Ligand SMILES: Nc1ncnc2c1ncn2[C@@H]1O[C@H](COP(=O)(O)OP(=O)(O)O)[C@@H](O)[C@H]1O
């Protein structure tokens with residue numbers, strides 16, 4: 662469907678866990694194929710913002726609009742948002758126990774709205790190709806993260822939401838995941854990355870949004886955040 666405006670837009674979104682007002686009027690845009698780093702201190706509201714965008718039940722979206730490629734995500738439930746192309750990779754990765762790597766991927770392909778074929782996925786994830794018959798939960802942390810990203814590609818993926826993908830991973834594995842994220846970016850995937858490792862996220866991202874107590878404190882180029890020592894110290898502690 663042709664439409665004006667950015668590929669993705671959060672417009673003044675407000676979300677609550679019960680009575681707790683957490684996402685307090687957040688707005689930002691993302692262009693098609695861009696990587697946005699969503700940063701901020703612990704408790705700033707990063708996970709809550711991703712969950713709001715994915716339309717999971719908690720926190721509940723109370724006001725504002727979310728648009729993806731002309732589709733009104735704010736009017737959808739989580740399964741509809743997933744069909745529309747929003748894929749959240751949560752911090753705990755949710756690899757399904759008892760299933761091999763390949764079964765984790767084929768189950769994802771069953772969801773309506775078709776994603777990548779297995780061979781295409783394996784061509785970008787050689788480690789997963791080697792381990793396709795291994796049970797998913799027995800993979801290393803880095804490999805499980807790769808599987809979680811691969812699983813998003815097996816579905817209809819227009820906006821990839823990554824919550825702390827580098828947590829607990831060695832620098833060499835972080836670099837391998839970075840390479841994969843750059844590859845899929847080149848193929849037109851749009852991504853929001855939340856990371857405590859702000860330097861790594863900013864190295865990858867085109868633009869950055871910094872949250873502070875549920876509000877946007879900064880929007881701009883990732884390289885400008887890296888260059889601004891005061892901003893980094895105030896909101897990122899780096
Ligand atoms: N399920 C929940 N119920 C109530 N408050 C929550 C819940 N999850 C997170 N919060 C609160 O929301 C705020 C933002 O949390 P979160 O989005 O997890 O921050 P971040 O991901 O930036 O560390 C914190 O004050 C946190 O305590």
Ligand SMILES: [Mg+2]
Nearest residue numbers: 707708709824
């Ligand atoms: Mg979080």
